[in-house]
Amino acid sequence: RQAERGGYPHFMLKEIMEQPDVWSDCLLGRIQGDRVVPEQIGLTPEYLQRVKHIQIIAAGTAYHAGLIGKSLIESLARIPVNVDVASEFRYAHPVMEPDTMVIAISQSGETADTLACLRLARELGHFTFSITNTVGSTAARESDAVAYTLAGPEIAVASTKAYTTQILVLTLIALALADIHGHPRPDLVRGLLQLPLLGHQVLDVMEPVKDMAERLASGHDVFYIGRGRDYALAMEGQLKIKEISYLHAEAYPAGELKHGTLALIEENTPVVVIMTERDVADKTVSNILEVKARGAEVWGIVDSSLPVGLPIDHRIDVAVDLPELSPVLAAIPLQLLAYYTAVARGEDVDQPRNLAKSVTVE
Numbered sequence: 001r002q003a004e005r006g007g008y009p010h011f012m013l014k015e016i017m018e019q020p021d022v023w024s025d026c027l028l029g030r031i032q033g034d035r036v037v038p039e040q041i042g043l044t045p046e047y048l049q050r051v052k053h054i055q056i057i058a059a060g061t062a063y064h065a066g067l068i069g070k071s072l073i074e075s076l077a078r079i080p081v082n083v084d085v086a087s088e089f090r091y092a093h094p095v096m097e098p099d100t101m102v103i104a105i106s107q108s109g110e111t112a113d114t115l116a117c118l119r120l121a122r123e124l125g126h127f128t129f130s131i132t133n134t135v136g137s138t139a140a141r142e143s144d145a146v147a148y149t150l151a152g153p154e155i156a157v158a159s160t161k162a163y164t165t166q167i168l169v170l171t172l173i174a175l176a177l178a179d180i181h182g183h184p185r186p187d188l189v190r191g192l193l194q195l196p197l198l199g200h201q202v203l204d205v206m207e208p209v210k211d212m213a214e215r216l217a218s219g220h221d222v223f224y225i226g227r228g229r230d231y232a233l234a235m236e237g238q239l240k241i242k243e244i245s246y247l248h249a250e251a252y253p254a255g256e257l258k259h260g261t262l263a264l265i266e267e268n269t270p271v272v273v274i275m276t277e278r279d280v281a282d283k284t285v286s287n288i289l290e291v292k293a294r295g296a297e298v299w300g301i302v303d304s305s306l307p308v309g310l311p312i313d314h315r316i317d318v319a320v321d322l323p324e325l326s327p328v329l330a331a332i333p334l335q336l337l338a339y340y341t342a343v344a345r346g347e348d349v350d351q352p353r354n355l356a357k358s359v360t361v362e
């Protein structure tokens, strides 16, 4: 097993560390010059031209990738997107416009609720598309089209590399749609190819995350806040830490804290703030001041171009060149934070209690 783990103590750490290389594999052949090649993600330009609405369905971590996908598709291609948790969608009597493309995201391609949604969408006559890591999985076989995340086998129950490659595939879809619907972004297409290099750079400066984990490990809860895509990342950060370290964690949209959850912030409560969206950074700063006024200890996972002197206690910089491409980079410190916290608490990182890698029953 040690050999299978490539010398790492846990599969989860191996899978976190191999992400930059996995991203290269995921992007390989899917970009030509300044454009995404739709056929390489299972779609045709003719079909993309017809898409008017998108419905994303997924569970767990894949749902959190879907939230980032919504933000990217809406902001880049200006096509409306709904994202729903599969176990809710299947019983919600969903209303979908004609020309809605239904996207199922599933690492395993076998999650029972997600498959039920795919079947429902087909019955309703919609075009179904799966983003999955598992070649030949039920989701892949039962969809009209499929894009593989090509992350290689993911063994740890807590998803890491499957999540970031789901985000990459969603980014490719957003850019292909943007191009075809008249909003090309060649800068972002080229920027994608820089991500593996930037990923290695982020991994090289993650030492401070260990201190943060030591601090969290001895506490009993932690809050994650952000705005926009940073809020979606916050949701994934809190899920990751719950799954493997069993700490109580909550994610909140930074501006929504004051409507209730702020009541839980006390002297020394740890708060992790994610700030990679420059245009709302100053808004988030005012939310940081709100928690600091109640005594919170604040860690920032921060776009390195933001000014020094932010009102945070501990700063972890992520070099964000293009904010739209930053989620996969900012995911790394969140994954490592969960990992080191679980290690510090002596938990079984790869096989957390009560959880299964793939939930094939309802």
Ligand code: G6P
Pocket: 059, 060, 061, 062, 105, 106, 107, 108, 109, 110, 111, 114, 157, 158, 159, 355, 356, 357, 358, 359
């Ligand atoms: C399980 C796993 C999660 C995963 C979710 C969805 O709950 O423990 O890590 O995110 O299923 O799995 P899927 O294979 O559909 O992405």
